[in-house]
Amino acid sequence: MADRRISLDRAGYGLLSRTLAECGRDEATGELRVSGRPGGAFHLRGGLVVAVESPGAPGPEALLLRSGRISGEQWDGLLDEPGAGRWPEAGLIAHGYAGAAQLRVMRMQALQDAVFAVVAGHVEGVRPLTEPSGSGPLAPVAVGESPLRLLQEATRKLTALAALPCPVLPDRERPLPAPGAAPDDPRLPSARRDVLTHANGRRTARDLAFITGRGVYPVTVEIARMLAEGLLRCADPPPTVLPVPVHIPATGALVPLRREEPVRLGELVRIGEPSVPPHPVPQKAQDPQGPQGPQGPQDSPNSRTSQSPQEPTGRPDPVRAPGPPKRAARQGKPDAPPVQSPPPPGQPPRQLPRRRPGASGITESLADAHREASWKGFFRLRHRIWTPDSGT
Amino acid sequence: MDHEALAMEMRGLREQVTGITDTAVAAADGLLIAADTAEDIDPEGLAAIAAAGLGLARRTAEATGRGALRRTVAHGSHGCAAVYAVGESALMVVLSDEGVDLDRLHEETRPALTRIGSILSAPETVPAVSAVAGAGSEAV
Known part of the structure; x- marks a missing residue:
């Protein structure tokens, strides 16, 4: 707990404030890139800071979109309007998504927040002033702010944070x-x-x-x-056992591993799974569904090249070949479990084709008509990723 | 393959570069090797998509004479998903939010890819560990 205290990165801060003071005196115009964690870029005009961008703080666009004030579709529509550029302020106001004063405040808040993120982090170096890269800052404020005032404000915030009973740094505690x-x-x-x-x-x-x-x-x-x-x-101390599930028991050769049951994320390290030596016995143990294994985990390590089109490229039919007696028996029972939802007879069951080698599209069968199952998986995944975020 | 070293690399990358939210390593055919992803992402589906996307991008680069493929990046309004090849037989997916500095991401990922490549291709040193069951139950 001793390292939970917050202290300013004095060397980095000194470097940053000296360089910024120099730029202010010279009434410099350009971009000052700060390396470090998170680092950032100060955009100056006539010695005043008009925009600061940092990976450590959300910019005006992220503030608008992520807060739900404006939807992604609305934003795209605004960008499509003529003369919108990257920051469609006029469109935002015209459509009534935000007021002009609101946007001005937001830009200034984003600027100050980015300075705070840079100062609260670790400054490794400050590159000399350069011409603005690309098309310049996304949303500069109309009247720049004195760089030293900005730095003072940021250190004041950091001091206030350090005085709290449970001080937290923006990029440290999880x-x-x-x-x-x-x-x-x-x-x-x-x-x-x-x-x-x-x-x-x-x-x-x-x-x-x-x-x-x-x-x-x-x-x-x-x-x-x-x-x-x-x-x-x-979580203190941070876990020494990392909650990263490692799924492959392979040796140096990256032998594809058949796995029929979905692996839960929570499982920690699946090392207990037997390795895949180049003979079929343990493979049978791993894969009760397809014990014949016409698919080739016994292939050479670079199975990508050795997987020629005559191999079963994700088509379930050959893999399913040993299945029919069992399936027929199950379908004969009237109260077959509905969980598996057995496919209509005559049609091969589609069971996670995206997990099969060859479903990746790396083999020569990209245009295969049976690929749409992978696309389904894609939309499902996208939906899962986006739901929590777009709801905020 | 040293699982712990792989997990350390992946987690290290996520904590080192501001803006990286998730990482996953998969074999080139889309089978998941390891995932450091949040609960709302299906790592196996992600691995399959990444392999497909990388294969497609590789062929696009080839067909259009763009030279060797470096990476593929999908940009969304809430961040981006980058896929890098790890040697010939594996790939790594790096998901990040919209704040990430992409130049820094690519710069920091490059040495990590080299290390992960050597971890993946290293001969088996760790015997099948038996202390897995206890560790697995502790996870969320």
Whole structure:
């Protein structure tokens, strides 16, 4: 717990403030790239900062889209309008999605938030001032801000954060909901419910700020307070056993492993599974569905090239070949379990074709008509990825 | 193959580069090897899609004379999904949100890919560990 304290990266901050002060004195115009974690880019005009972009803080676009203030379709529609550019401010106002003053405030908040993210992180170096790369900053503020005032504001925020009972850094802690803290508790304000919904032990305050479409400083403060109030907890110490499921028991040769049952993510390390030596006995044990195995896990390591089109490229028919007696027996029973939903007779069952070698499209059968099953899987996956995010 | 080293690499990459949210390593034919993904992502489906996408991109580059394929990146309004080849026989998927610095992502991923490639192709050193059951039950 000793390293939970927050301290300013003094060397990096000194470098940054010296360079920015110099730019301010020279009334410089250009882009100042800060390397480090998260790092960022300061855009200056006449010695004043007009925009700051950092991977550590959501920019104006992310704030608009992720907060649900404007939908992705609406945003795309605005970008399609003539003269919209990358930041369709006129369109946003004309369609009534946001007010002009609101957008001005938001741009300034995003700027200050990005400075806070840079200062709260680790500054490794500051590259000399360059001409703005690409098309310049996305959404510059109309009247720039003095760089030193911005830095002072950021350090003030960091000091305030450090003074909280449970200080949190935007990119360090990965909180979990505490036992008993329900994300749908109506007594909690919506910002807290959002944090509880999305905190899963993998996401930092910065990640949660992106997901909820709020500034990284307010989210960090909120998390620090929720930790202090016992609504969140930090896995401490961080787990030494990594919750990364490793699925292949292969040796150096990346032999494709047949696996019929879906593997749950929660399982930790599937090392217990026997290796796949180049003889069929343990393979039979792994794969009771297709013991004949016309498919070739016994292939050479670079099975991608050796998988010629005459091999069963994801078509279930040859694999299913040993199946019919068993299936017929099961269908004979009137009360067959509906979970498996046996296909109509005469049609081969489609069982996870996307998991078969060759369903990847790397073999020579991309245009195969039986491929649409993989596309189904694609839409299902997209749906799963997007639902929690687009709901916020 | 050293599972722990692979898991460390993947997790290290996610924690090291601001904006990376999930990673997965799969064989070139789309079978999942390891996944460090959130619960709302089906890692096996992701592996299959990534392999298909990488194969398609490779052939596109080939058919259009674009040279060797470096990576494929799908950009969405909430982030991007990058797929890199790991040697000839595997690939890695890196998912990130919209804040990620793509140049930094590619820069930091490159050495990780080399290390993961050597982990995957290393001969078996770890015997089949028996202490798996206890660890598995501890996971969320």
